[in-house]
Amino acid sequence: xxxxxxxxxxxxxxxxxxxxxxxxxxxxxxxxxxxxxxxxxxxxxxxxxxxxxxxxxxxxxxxxxxxxxxxxxxxxxxxxxxxxxxxxxxxxxxxxxxxxxxxxxxxxxxxxxxxxxxxxxxxxxxxxxxxxxxxxxxxxxxxxxxxxxxxxxxxxxxxxxxxxxxxxxxxxxxxxxxxxxxxxxxxxxxxxxxxxxxxxxxxxxxxxxxxxxxxxxxxxxxxxxxxxxxxxxxxxxxxxxxxxxxxxxxxxxxxxxxxxxxxxxxxxxxxxxxxxxxxxxxxxxxxxxxxxxxxxxxxxxxxxxxxxxxx
Numbered sequence: 001x002x003x004x005x006x007x008x009x010x011x012x013x014x015x016x017x018x019x020x021x022x023x024x025x026x027x028x029x030x031x032x033x034x035x036x037x038x039x040x041x042x043x044x045x046x047x048x049x050x051x052x053x054x055x056x057x058x059x060x061x062x063x064x065x066x067x068x069x070x071x072x073x074x075x076x077x078x079x080x081x082x083x084x085x086x087x088x089x090x091x092x093x094x095x096x097x098x099x100x101x102x103x104x105x106x107x108x109x110x111x112x113x114x115x116x117x118x119x120x121x122x123x124x125x126x127x128x129x130x131x132x133x134x135x136x137x138x139x140x141x142x143x144x145x146x147x148x149x150x151x152x153x154x155x156x157x158x159x160x161x162x163x164x165x166x167x168x169x170x171x172x173x174x175x176x177x178x179x180x181x182x183x184x185x186x187x188x189x190x191x192x193x194x195x196x197x198x199x200x201x202x203x204x205x206x207x208x209x210x211x212x213x214x215x216x217x218x219x220x221x222x223x224x225x226x227x228x229x230x231x232x233x234x235x236x237x238x239x240x241x242x243x244x245x246x247x248x249x250x251x252x253x254x255x256x257x258x259x260x261x262x263x264x265x266x267x268x269x270x271x272x273x274x275x276x277x278x279x280x281x282x283x284x285x286x287x288x289x290x291x292x293x294x295x296x297x298x299x300x301x302x303x304x305x306x307x308x309x310x311x
Contacts, residue, residue, distance in 0.1 A: 007308055009192045013106040016196035017271040019206040020293050023059040026107035027067040029304055033103040036068040038093050040108025046077045051219040052242035078235045087116040087123050111277030118191050126175040136167045194304055198293035207267050220246055
């Protein structure tokens with residue numbers, strides 16, 4: 001099934017917890033949509049951090065065809081690449097892809113980065129404005145909503161689901177105006193959000209098996225090589241999970257067996273936190289169409305294409 005040219009969407013987002021096969025699915029979907037993948041992974045932005053971040057470049061090859069991808073390997077390790085930089089780079093990638101007549105498929109498990117991409121307004125650091133907050137505190141939510149609507153198009157109604165959120169949104173828009181930033185200087189996204197999720201027992205098995213496969217493939221050696229490149233142990237611990245626990249092992253703070261056991265537990269906990277974030281997105285209004293990970297790839301793609309084409 002091919003994409004209909006009349007599709008209502010200009011972006012597809014593929015999300016889900018770790019070890020769910022998101023990247024391969026997103027690449028196959030992008031191939032069908034004449035598209036390209038934009039990564040939403042907070043650690044895959046770093047060069048030379050491959051096994052520990054779960055990069056698998058082969059996932060971007062579909063039946064011998066190379067599916068272009070973006071926002072992978074864009075920063076040197078040791079740099080603290082942040083969500084504001086990510087949103088900037090996402091916007092640039094989105095505009096570049098669409099300008100070339102291709103279709104963008106956002107893919108990842110970093111909820112903060114996904115929200116930064118799809119929420120519909122720029123994430124510029126804006127300090128608290130106490131005087132403004134005091135002036136707005138007596139207004140009703142309806143009045144605040146009207147005021148905010150006069151300043152920007154309300155792409156995201158979660159901005160006005162409480163008074164505190166509405167006041168913060170107004171605070172941000174006021175700061176944008178003062179800095180000369182256009183309130184609506186953001187692509188209007190018509191996003192189809194797809195989630196890949198396995199049953200809990202299958203997910204746990206996949207996480208553990210993948211960890212052992214990566215260790216066998218040389219993940220400890222990867223961390224040693226990063227240390228040899230001049231990264232400090234503190235740098236690597238900052239990136240968490242694999243880099244934290246393997247660094248502690250290399251430094252002699254953990255025995256190998258303890259490192260593997262603790263890391264395995266930490267990755268399972270991370271997957272739970274990812275799902276908590278995605279459920280929060282749903283509560284705040286993002287519609288996520290969940291697709292069972294146990295299905296065959298072709299079945300998943302058929303479901304995705306049916307949703308994309310409105311069938």
